[in-house]
Amino acid sequence: MTEQEFNDLFRSYLSETSRFIARRTKAEDVEDLAADLFALAWQKRDSIPKGLELPWLYKSARYLISNHNRKQQGRTSILATLQEPQSAPSAESIALADIELADAWKGLSTKEKEILSLWAFEGLEPKQLAVALEKSENACAIALSRAKSKLTQLLNSENN
Amino acid sequence: MVMNENEELRNRIAGSVSPEHVELPEYLVAQAAKAKPKRVFGFNQLRLGLGSLAFGSLALVGAFVLPSALAPQPLFTMGMAAQGGQAMSSLESAPAADAKVGMIWPGYVQYNYISDGLSSDTGRGHVYQAELVGTAEELIASLMKEFKIDGEIKRDEWSTDAAPSFTVQTKSADGIETYLNVYWAGTGTWYFSSWDPSKWQCAPASTDSKDEGSSEATCEQPKPEPEKIPSKEEMANYAAKLFAKLGTDIKASDFMVNRDEWGGSAYADLTLNGQSLPVSVSVGWDAWGNLANASGHSFKLVDRGEFKTVSAIDAVSRIKEGRWYGSAPSSFYNNTAITSRVAVDPVVGSETAVEPLPGQGDAPEVDPTPKVVDLKINKSTAAMLGVWDAAGGFWLVPGHLLYNEQGWFDSIISLEEGVIELPKYEEVAPMIEPGANTKNG
Numbered sequence: 001m002t003e004q005e006f007n008d009l010f011r012s013y014l015s016e017t018s019r020f021i022a023r024r025t026k027a028e029d030v031e032d033l034a035a036d037l038f039a040l041a042w043q044k045r046d047s048i049p050k051g052l053e054l055p056w057l058y059k060s061a062r063y064l065i066s067n068h069n070r071k072q073q074g075r076t077s078i079l080a081t082l083q084e085p086q087s088a089p090s091a092e093s094i095a096l097a098d099i100e101l102a103d104a105w106k107g108l109s110t111k112e113k114e115i116l117s118l119w120a121f122e123g124l125e126p127k128q129l130a131v132a133l134e135k136s137e138n139a140c141a142i143a144l145s146r147a148k149s150k151l152t153q154l155l156n157s158e159n160n
Numbered sequence: 161m162v163m164n165e166n167e168e169l170r171n172r173i174a175g176s177v178s179p180e181h182v183e184l185p186e187y188l189v190a191q192a193a194k195a196k197p198k199r200v201f202g203f204n205q206l207r208l209g210l211g212s213l214a215f216g217s218l219a220l221v222g223a224f225v226l227p228s229a230l231a232p233q234p235l236f237t238m239g240m241a242a243q244g245g246q247a248m249s250s251l252e253s254a255p256a257a258d259a260k261v262g263m264i265w266p267g268y269v270q271y272n273y274i275s276d277g278l279s280s281d282t283g284r285g286h287v288y289q290a291e292l293v294g295t296a297e298e299l300i301a302s303l304m305k306e307f308k309i310d311g312e313i314k315r316d317e318w319s320t321d322a323a324p325s326f327t328v329q330t331k332s333a334d335g336i337e338t339y340l341n342v343y344w345a346g347t348g349t350w351y352f353s354s355w356d357p358s359k360w361q362c363a364p365a366s367t368d369s370k371d372e373g374s375s376e377a378t379c380e381q382p383k384p385e386p387e388k389i390p391s392k393e394e395m396a397n398y399a400a401k402l403f404a405k406l407g408t409d410i411k412a413s414d415f416m417v418n419r420d421e422w423g424g425s426a427y428a429d430l431t432l433n434g435q436s437l438p439v440s441v442s443v444g445w446d447a448w449g450n451l452a453n454a455s456g457h458s459f460k461l462v463d464r465g466e467f468k469t470v471s472a473i474d475a476v477s478r479i480k481e482g483r484w485y486g487s488a489p490s491s492f493y494n495n496t497a498i499t500s501r502v503a504v505d506p507v508v509g510s511e512t513a514v515e516p517l518p519g520q521g522d523a524p525e526v527d528p529t530p531k532v533v534d535l536k537i538n539k540s541t542a543a544m545l546g547v548w549d550a551a552g553g554f555w556l557v558p559g560h561l562l563y564n565e566q567g568w569f570d571s572i573i574s575l576e577e578g579v580i581e582l583p584k585y586e587e588v589a590p591m592i593e594p595g596a597n598t599k600n601g
Contacts, residue, residue: 011189038192101172120173148169 001045010041013054020058020122024065033068037061055131058122062114062132104154112147119144234581235287235464236549238483273479273564276536278472285469285542285558285574288432288461293407296324296344299458302406304328307352307454309338316341323552334358346554347439348458354451386421388449395419399426399443406456408441422447429489432461436489437556438546461556469574472540475560479537479570483582486545486559488571537570539563545571550583 001009017037021030040060041048048056105113118124118132129140300313311330319325323345330338336356343349359382390398393412400412408430415426425444429436439457446452470478478484545559557580563569573580 006192007190010192014189035191038189042192116173120170123174148166152165152169 006042006045009053010038010057013057016054016122017057017061020061021065023117023121025068029068033061033064036064040064049131052128052131054122055124055128058118058124058132059134100155104151107154108147108151111143112150115140115144116147116151119148235579236289236551236553236555237581238583239548239550239552270532271480272532272534273476274534274536275473275476276538276565278476278537278540278562280471280473282471282474283469283558283574284466286466287464287558287575287579288544288556289464290347290459290554290556291462292344292348293458293460296326296342296348299344299348299350300326300328300340300342303340303342303350303352306402306405307338307340307354307451309340309352311338345552346459346548349455350458351453351455353453356446356448356450359446359448382447384421384423384447385449386447389419389421389424389445389447390449392417392419392424395424395426395443395445399428399441402443402454403441403456407458408456410441423452429491430457432544432556435544436491437544438487438489439554440490459554464555467558467579468576469558470576472560472562472574475540475572475574476537476562478572479562484573486547486557486571486573488543488545488559488561488569492541492543492561492569492571536565537562538565542574543571545573547573547580555580 014034017034018030021033021037025033037057037060041053041057044060108116115129115133118129122132124132126137126141126144129135129144130137133140135143304310309328309330311328313326313328316325316327323343325344326342328338328340332338335358336354338352338354340352341350395417396412396415399415400410403410410428410430414431415428417426418424423444423446425442427440427442430439430441431437441454441456443454444452475484540563541561543559543561544556547555547557549555557573557575559571559573561569561571
């Protein structure tokens, strides 16, 4: 991939990337994280699966955000660095418009929040989720289905 | 969940949030393809006027050092434990290596480090940067002259412009093989060895069919001649003279000397203002009194300033982070019984260490929750620790050796946060190979 091709392709993902990162971290950190993300994409440009560049950006952004968040938290154990990256939006960040949903969202695990947000906010289907979350397509489909069911149950219990 | 409900839920989630819009500049992508400048300390900017420390005398020549408050950037970016590669072999790096292993294989034990009677006093400490002395060619020439080697200087396969590495290998008429290597980065490490294979001749392996199954070569153990091995005093004196000729002054009395019927060795840590450094020199003899090996360095120390340091209590909280380790002087290891953390911990049973190979039946149930073990840190000692920067340079920084009740210690950098840039988590987290998952695509 030439520099020109890279610019043409990845520039088209700027807005999605911006939104993805902005949902998961502070606004003032978005540009720095995005700059790191695109620098990484340039380094790895030859190994990014064609047609799945955006899910690949999400996958890598998860790691960057996760590492960034750990750094912000200060002292971190070695074990924490080995944990799976987690970059799900917090309940607080979705509490603005839908209080019921925000309450139900709090009842989800971080992994459930993450897969649901990738599905709903980023519009990913299991094939793309598989790239973003580094799991099989089947595992993502099952996890997504369970997360949706759980959220629906939580919403129903809120209403009752 | 039916399709309509599915889409309804999706839309509800998607419509519930309106994150603060962040307009990313177009050039963000374009600049990705340009080399991102590394935040490595601009040495040339500060070289003028800095005090330099010649290793020959280890005395400060100048005194002017830029105040740390004026330094807008970290002094340097630390490399990972493996940074420095070949040169690391001659420097003590066990704790750093331990930390790295811990990152790769966490095991099932999580230590909870507890300060027990440590000091809360903060302090100040100097940071020194190793600067190579002379040129690689000059060093090789002086070593070849000293060890009477006459051969072709070859650049090693793994040599790079930033860290050149050279080797001279020879075989004399009487069969003695010599090897000389110079690694021209960091501390300018060199290593020499001389080997007489005739002393260890083996009969060729038997091809007799009757001996099938026992085809190992038979080797006759050579007879040592300990009377030819220099005395301890002679070894120390020789070592002091050798390294003085090569630019490193160490008193004969500072060498640790070992001698038995199979040879001897003299070994010393370099020192700075009376403090041992994690940089050592050595020379060894074989069982017939011949010089068998020697190793040393060619560098001087440049004072990069005095900086605030954290207390021993605060340093304890850095142990877990894994990124604050430096290399302690070897003399500290000699005084401490270092044992594996896993081996000394009673909670780790063999059942957690064994992972069945594919096809060996069901994997045993292993509790993925780490066992938490409280470990008291009950003693601390100040020490200069060695660290490698991301560009392959070597630095000395102040640190605490934190001794625990199990008899080993962790060597933790005591500089306040921000003086140096630590290795990034990304370098140890899975994201170092984000492209490895392309099979999913």
